[in-house]
Amino acid sequence: MSIRAQIINLLKDLQSKFSLTYLFIAHDLSVVRHISDRVAVMYLGRIVELAANDLLYGEPMHPYTQALLSAVPIPDPEAEEHRRAVVLTGDVPSPADPPKGCHFHTRCPVALEGRCDVDDPALLEVRPGHWAACHLITADGYPHIKAGEDSLVETAAGIKGGDE
Numbered sequence: 001m002s003i004r005a006q007i008i009n010l011l012k013d014l015q016s017k018f019s020l021t022y023l024f025i026a027h028d029l030s031v032v033r034h035i036s037d038r039v040a041v042m043y044l045g046r047i048v049e050l051a052a053n054d055l056l057y058g059e060p061m062h063p064y065t066q067a068l069l070s071a072v073p074i075p076d077p078e079a080e081e082h083r084r085a086v087v088l089t090g091d092v093p094s095p096a097d098p099p100k101g102c103h104f105h106t107r108c109p110v111a112l113e114g115r116c117d118v119d120d121p122a123l124l125e126v127r128p129g130h131w132a133a134c135h136l137i138t139a140d141g142y143p144h145i146k147a148g149e150d151s152l153v154e155t156a157a158g159i160k161g162g163d164e
């Protein structure tokens with residue numbers, strides 16, 4: 001067992017033994033999934049999605065979360081073969097000088113011109129216990145796009161088409 005795995009297991013043991021609460025900050029989404037009850041995804045220093053572990057990993061809403069999760073390898077050769085990563089283009093902007101509007105709009109594959117580059121979406125509870133900051137996600141509906149599918153852009157095209 002790797003030292004990292006031993007440390008994670010030790011943390012979990014201590015958590016259970018002493019009823020501890022951790023604020024665990026990491027880039028490794030597999031580890032985050034293993035250790036967390038509730039997960040907040042941040043982009044340029046802001047929370048863009050917040051939900052219980054199973055909700056966030058099972059049905060991610062925010063395009064950034066979906067892109068992140070689509071890049072995580074699946075330990076099942078068959079599922080892995082069908083995994084389609086959402087590749088984000090462009091550089092990560094400087095947090096000291098973030099873009100106007102939604103901070104993610106310069107890299108978001110479903111950004112709406114004239115909206116996302118102007119208005120900053122609020123972090124809203126779009127269903128019980130599930131928070132997201134995106135103009136495409138409302139309490140009435142949101143693009144049900146599973147991480148790894150390549151329908152992100154198609155769905156957005158449908159949404160944009162419906163707006164026209």
Ligand code: SF4
Pocket residue numbers: 062063064102103104105106108109110111112116121133134135136
């Ligand atoms: S608000 Fe717009 S740019 Fe930001 S994540 Fe949603 S669709 Fe993408």
